Amino acid sequence: MFSKSCEYGIRAVIYIVSASKNGERVGISEICQNIDAPEHFTAKILQILTRNRIVSSQKGVHGGFYLDDYQKGLALIEVVTAIDGKTLFTGCGLGLKQCSETNPCPIHSKFKSIRNDIKKMLEQTTIEELGNSIKKGKSVLKTLKI
Amino acid sequence: MFSKSCEYGIRAVIYIVSASKNGERVGISEICQNIDAPEHFTAKILQILTRNRIVSSQKGVHGGFYLDDYQKGLALIEVVTAIDGKTLFTGCGLGLKQCSETNPCPIHSKFKSIRNDIKKMLEQTTIEELGNSIKKGKSVLKTLKI
DNA sequence: CAAATAAAAGACAAATTTATCCTTTATACA
DNA sequence: TGTATAAAGGATAAATTTGTCTTTTATTTG
Numbered sequence: 001m002f003s004k005s006c007e008y009g010i011r012a013v014i015y016i017v018s019a020s021k022n023g024e025r026v027g028i029s030e031i032c033q034n035i036d037a038p039e040h041f042t043a044k045i046l047q048i049l050t051r052n053r054i055v056s057s058q059k060g061v062h063g064g065f066y067l068d069d070y071q072k073g074l075a076l077i078e079v080v081t082a083i084d085g086k087t088l089f090t091g092c093g094l095g096l097k098q099c100s101e102t103n104p105c106p107i108h109s110k111f112k113s114i115r116n117d118i119k120k121m122l123e124q125t126t127i128e129e130l131g132n133s134i135k136k137g138k139s140v141l142k143t144l145k146i
Numbered sequence: 147m148f149s150k151s152c153e154y155g156i157r158a159v160i161y162i163v164s165a166s167k168n169g170e171r172v173g174i175s176e177i178c179q180n181i182d183a184p185e186h187f188t189a190k191i192l193q194i195l196t197r198n199r200i201v202s203s204q205k206g207v208h209g210g211f212y213l214d215d216y217q218k219g220l221a222l223i224e225v226v227t228a229i230d231g232k233t234l235f236t237g238c239g240l241g242l243k244q245c246s247e248t249n250p251c252p253i254h255s256k257f258k259s260i261r262n263d264i265k266k267m268l269e270q271t272t273i274e275e276l277g278n279s280i281k282k283g284k285s286v287l288k289t290l291k292i
Numbered sequence: 293c294a295a296a297t298a299a300a301a302g303a304c305a306a307a308t309t310t311a312t313c314c315t316t317t318a319t320a321c322a
Numbered sequence: 323t324g325t326a327t328a329a330a331g332g333a334t335a336a337a338t339t340t341g342t343c344t345t346t347t348a349t350t351t352g
Contacts, residue, residue, distance in 0.1 A: 001147065001234065001237075001239060002239065002240075002241075003339075003340090004241065004339075004340065004341095005339080005340080007239075007240050007241035008241075010240055010253075011240055014252055025298095027297095027298070027299090028298080028299075029298095036242075038340080038341055038342080039341095039342090040341070040342055040343070041340065041341050041342080043299075043300080044300090044301090044341095046299085047299080047300060047301080050299085050300090057298090057299060057300090058298085058299080058348090058349075058350095059297080059298055059299045059300080059347075059348045059349050059350090060296085060297055060298060060299080060348060060349025060350050060351090061296065061297045061298075061349065061350040061351065062297085062298090062349090062350070062351095063297070063298045063299065063348085063349065063350080064298070064299080065299085076253075088147065091147075093147060093148065093153075094148075094153050094156055094157055094287075095148075095150065095153035095154075096182075096286075096287070096288070096289070097289060098286075098289045099286075103286060104284075104285050104286070105285055105286065105287065106160055106276035106279045106280060106285040106287070107156075107222075107271065107276065108285065110267050110271060111267075113263075114260065114263055114264055114267060117259075117260055117263060118260055121256050121257075121260060125253065125256060130252035130253065133252045134252060138250075139250050139251055139252040139254065140242075140244075140245075140249060140250070140251065141240075141242070141251065141252070142242070143242070143243065143244045149309075149310090150309075150310065151309080151310075171328095173327095173328070173329090174328080174329075175328095184310080184311055184312080185311095185312090186311070186312055186313070187310065187311050187312080189329075189330085190311095190330090190331090192329085193329080193330060193331080196329085196330090203328090203329060203330090204318090204319075204320095204328085204329080205317070205318040205319050205320095205327080205328055205329045205330080206317095206318060206319025206320050206321090206326085206327055206328060206329080207319065207320040207321065207326070207327050207328075208319085208320065208321095208327085208328090209318085209319065209320085209327070209328045209329065210328070210329080211329085
């Protein structure tokens, strides 16, 4: 469904929101320890997100990543689109470039509703909402240690 | 969503069903010309499907690929599972191995309904049904030449 | 200003997916 | 029975994705 990059990206932003109380910044190593992701690789993904102004960052001492109030309210679809592009919502299920309403592939209509559901779900879910779910302990971002 | 292999595999079986009138066999080069897919690569995917008894094949003169009546009635999910496995229906949206009902990721429940919809769609759609859509000219499997 | 810190960026490597080529095996039919 | 045919299978290559390492840049703080 999502690429590994996108999975790490989503997990990272959710962690940042859940961990940075009152504007505190979170470092890349802390992030990656808490989402079970490779550090340098995830750093590059966060670079993409900061370039797209989905995440904010600060270099130097006490630097790190954080989300401002506007960014917290962004929907998950912003993260997904920045990393994986729009193919998941717009592309043909069978990979046909010319597939369209007037020139449909055999599963076009059946696929359309699913694509729309995915899109709707990602549009309606905010980063903050998912961060709160982590804060409250209702969900997790990594394998629990035993 | 699906891998390239899976896209080619689905397109191939739909073409075979749509093109093989009364048990006629269809050769790999004809298949690939009509679904815009690389020949040798698609041949390997059809090998997987024949090993899984989703497609039938015959070597030698007048050989080729075909689907018997039972195989025509198979659902698309058989094709997808044989090629891409079950991760699309069972895996976590954020790639967490331990994600489950009791230990959910933040998007677990929202994702579940979408996964179920995809699964349901693939279970309810038969290969034959899609082949008929092609036969009737209601849909296409490749870019139309202008 | 200098040192320490942390993200940004660039270069490179491993792994996986996608694609191609060549040889082998099975089948039909003359 | 032998030859042509077409799928099966093996080996290899290209492309993409994923992952690592090192250097550079910006910022804070003493």
